[in-house]
Amino acid sequence: xxxxxxxxxTSAVLLDHCHFSQVIFNSVEKFxxxxxxxxxYFTLTQHFVPRRKDWIGIFRVGWKTTxxxxxxxxxxxxxxxxxxxxxxxxVQFKAYYLPKDDEYYQFCYVDQDGVVRGASIPxxxxxxxxxxxxxxxxxxxxxxxxxxxKELCKENQELKDSCLSLQKQNSDMQTELQRxxxxxxxxxxxxxLNKKLENKMKERKDCWETELLQxxxxxxxxxxxxxxxGVRVDQLQAQLLIQEKEMEKLVQGxxxxxxxxxxxxxxxxxxxxxxxxQREHQKNLEQTVEEMKQKETAATRKQQELTEPxxxxxxxxxxxQEVERLxxxxxxxxxxxxxxxxxxxxxxxxIRQLRAAAxxxxxxxxxxxxxxxxxxxxxxxxxxxx
Numbered sequence: 001x002x003x004x005x006x007x008x009x010t011s012a013v014l015l016d017h018c019h020f021s022q023v024i025f026n027s028v029e030k031f032x033x034x035x036x037x038x039x040x041y042f043t044l045t046q047h048f049v050p051r052r053k054d055w056i057g058i059f060r061v062g063w064k065t066t067x068x069x070x071x072x073x074x075x076x077x078x079x080x081x082x083x084x085x086x087x088x089x090x091v092q093f094k095a096y097y098l099p100k101d102d103e104y105y106q107f108c109y110v111d112q113d114g115v116v117r118g119a120s121i122p123x124x125x126x127x128x129x130x131x132x133x134x135x136x137x138x139x140x141x142x143x144x145x146x147x148x149x150k151e152l153c154k155e156n157q158e159l160k161d162s163c164l165s166l167q168k169q170n171s172d173m174q175t176e177l178q179r180x181x182x183x184x185x186x187x188x189x190x191x192x193l194n195k196k197l198e199n200k201m202k203e204r205k206d207c208w209e210t211e212l213l214q215x216x217x218x219x220x221x222x223x224x225x226x227x228x229x230g231v232r233v234d235q236l237q238a239q240l241l242i243q244e245k246e247m248e249k250l251v252q253g254x255x256x257x258x259x260x261x262x263x264x265x266x267x268x269x270x271x272x273x274x275x276x277x278q279r280e281h282q283k284n285l286e287q288t289v290e291e292m293k294q295k296e297t298a299a300t301r302k303q304q305e306l307t308e309p310x311x312x313x314x315x316x317x318x319x320x321q322e323v324e325r326l327x328x329x330x331x332x333x334x335x336x337x338x339x340x341x342x343x344x345x346x347x348x349x350x351i352r353q354l355r356a357a358a359x360x361x362x363x364x365x366x367x368x369x370x371x372x373x374x375x376x377x378x379x380x381x382x383x384x385x386x
Contacts, residue, residue: 008055008074010066011114020166021173022048023109023118031124037095040073040107042118044087047177050077053112056091061104061122061155066114070105071097102126104155122159250368257361268354275347278340285337292330299323 026041040056057069073091099105107120302319 008057008069008072008110009053009112009114010069010110019115019117019169019173020119021045021169025107025109025118025120028107028120029123031126032098033127034098034100034125035095037092038098039090039092040120041088041090042107042109044089047181048117049081050075051112052077054117055110057108057110058093058099058105059108060099061106061159063108066108066110066116069108069110070099072110075109099125104152254365254368257364261358261361264354264357268351271347271351271354275344275351278344278347282337282340282344285333285340289330289333289337292326292333295326296323296330299326 022045024043024045026043028040032038042056044050054075055072056075057066057072059069063069071093073093075089075091078089102124104122104124106122108116109118111117299319299322303323
């Protein structure tokens with residue numbers, strides 16, 4: 001046992017609050033011979049766990065707190081607390097540090113918190129032969145011895161009372177210890193359950209953190225998409241305003257072209273009527289030309305007849321004049337026919353132009369029904385040209 005000059009840990013805890021049953025002292029003599037080393041034997045109980053700064057002190061009987069030790073020695077921690085040898089311990093006190101008087105002392109085991117965990121029976125330091133020596137004393141010495149014996153009896157009674165109290169405390173402590181063991185088992189179960197719950201919560205926390213990170217990334221992406229969509233919406237709104245203006249222009253142009261188409265329809269109808277009249281007139285002219293040809297043939301035949309006799313000169317002259325007149329009328333009819341024919345050709349050309357214009361108007365209306373970038377449709381206007 002190594003001796004260290006460092007002061008041991010003590011406390012002002014009173015005797016009533018100490019636990020004397022956790023360390024048991026063995027083979028304690030009634031007295032020890034002065035001038036020699038003594039060995040203190042002690043046993044650690046099952047549920048007591050020693051610590052690094054536990055110590056054993058020699059206390060004079062009647063001490064109240066652990067600060068009243070006479071001398072002390074540090075306790076060496078066993079290597080294996082579960083072995084049987086670890087429970088049986090000893091510590092040696094050198095003779096130089098032991099008391100020199102014949103007062104009653106006892107060993108006390110004090111832990112590093114300054115609390116007593118075990119105490120021995122009282123013992124003295126005196127020569128071994130002292131019990132065999134016949135002592136002759138005076139009356140005063142006898143009275144002093146008797147007074148001392150009374151004090152010792154009183155102290156012995158106090159120690160017995162203290163022992164009974166300690167036994168009761170020991171029983172209570174055993175019950176408390178049993179309850180503490182049950183609580184420790186329950187605490188161990190709760191710790192295991194708590195550890196499982198902590199691991200589960202950690203896994204959930206990691207999962208939540210991962211989901212939160214994904215949500216943050218999605219939120220950032222959505223924010224960027226919203227910004228892009230906002231810019232796109234602004235662009236579409238500007239484009240929509242432009243297209244609305246263009247649509248208004250197209251609607252106005254459509255109305256103008258519709259009016260123009262109606263006007264062209266009216267002109268087309270009028271031209272068709274004119275063309276019909278021209279055709280009727282042309283037919284009449286053809287009939288007239290045919291009649292003129294027939295008359296010309298008849299006139300030629302008459303002219304031949306007139307060239308025969310001279311006596312018929314007056315009739316012949318009349319016939320010649322009639323032929324000339326008919327020829328002039330035929331020529332005039334031919335000229336009129338040519339003029340009407342040219343007029344018909346001009347009307348046919350104008351009709352083709354009107355039809356081409358009507359087709360162009362229909363194409364423009366179809367283009368206006370589906371403007372670029374717009375989903376709405378305008379009703380188509382169908383035009384029939386007779």
